[in-house]
Every structure is written in structure tokens, then in C-alpha cells.
Amino acid sequence: QVQLVQSGSELKKPGASVKVSCKASGYTFTSYAMNWVRQAPGQGLEWMGWINTNTGNPTYAQGFTGRFVFSLDTSVSTAYLQISSLKAEDTAVYYCARHGYSSSWPDYWGQGTLVTVSS
């Protein structure tokens, strides 16, 4: 069965970096793109962008350029989200979610990774 398993919660200080992983199983990793979605505490869903798992080409939503980097390791079917120069407002749950190249709607989601930024 399709599974996206994300890395565990992180507690970071302002200015630090964090790397969240999303390991896929149960399907061919390169047949689906990977999205990243942020949800701040008590807030709605915010799409951060997606990465083409065939080419490694990322697309970032407005507001998620510069400090946010999507990457892949296709040898282990894993997508990564790295956030640098962390700020308190980056505190959120981060989700990965796949979508088919011919479908465009994210269907399977990871369980989410809570990143807390606090001094």
C-alpha cells in the first residue's frame, strides 16, 4: 500500500536549519510529483510548492523562495524539505503529499512533521 512516512518532530532555535524527510513506499517514486504543505498552529493549509521527481526541478509558491529547498534522493525514494535561517513563524506542521503527473491533485499524504522554532 502507498505510504509516505515523514521524519519526527524537531525543536530548533531561531537561525538554525532543519531538514524534513518524506520516505515513499508502495509505488514507483518517480511516477508521482511531491508537494509540500505547511500548516501553522490553528491555521489552514498553505501550499509551499512541489518537486518533479524525474528531473529534480522544484517549483516554489510565493512566500517560499530563498530559505526553503526541496530535494530528492531517488535511490531511497525520499523527498526532503530543508528550511534555513529558521524563524518563530516557521513553527508549523509540514506535510508531504504526492500527485500524479496527469492528475494534479495530491492524493496520499505523509503524517506530518512538527517543526517548533523557539529560543
Add this chain to the structure above:
Amino acid sequence: DIQMTQSPSSLSASVGDRVTITCRASQSISSYLNWYQQKPGKAPKLLIYAASSLQSGVPSRFSGSGSGTDFTLTISSLQPEDFATYYCQQSYSLITFGQGTRLEIK
């Protein structure tokens, strides 16, 4: 960017009620509209894709309709497990979510 506006933002209803949530896009998105359900502490779950197609495994009491700029999600007879937050999402041009509709027990 395409903006998505849901209404209402919150809704109180009873088990067995018929409930409708609406979603409006700031420009035409054809049928590139999807609906998700999210329960506290859980990842969103895809309910409806392409405006009206029911995702596999989702109960038939959920239905979607609309095209262009106006869309609806209908739950025909609310069940206790349906109390959650619902999001619309457009995938016509990149991805944008609506702000969510919180469905609470009356």
C-alpha cells in the same frame, strides 16, 4: 495567483443533516477543484477530485459539483465521524487552498 474563498467558515449541524459547503475561485478553474477533510492532529484526506469524482473508499454520502468558479461539497446525511474541517483546493494553476470550513456538532 488564484484565490479560493470558502463559505461558511464554520457550521454547526446535527447527525443526519444535509450540509453544503461552497467554494468560489477568483477566476475560472474549469473542474480542477478538489475537496479534503482534516481531523485534528491528522493529515488531510482527499474526498473529491476534479470537482465531482469520489475518491476510492470515500462514502457515497459525499458529493461534489460545479465548474468554472463556483463549487459545492455536499454531505447528504451527516455521520458522527464527519465532524471535521473541510478544505477546497484548486489545481488549475499551481495549487491554492481555501481557508477551510469547520463543521461542528450542534
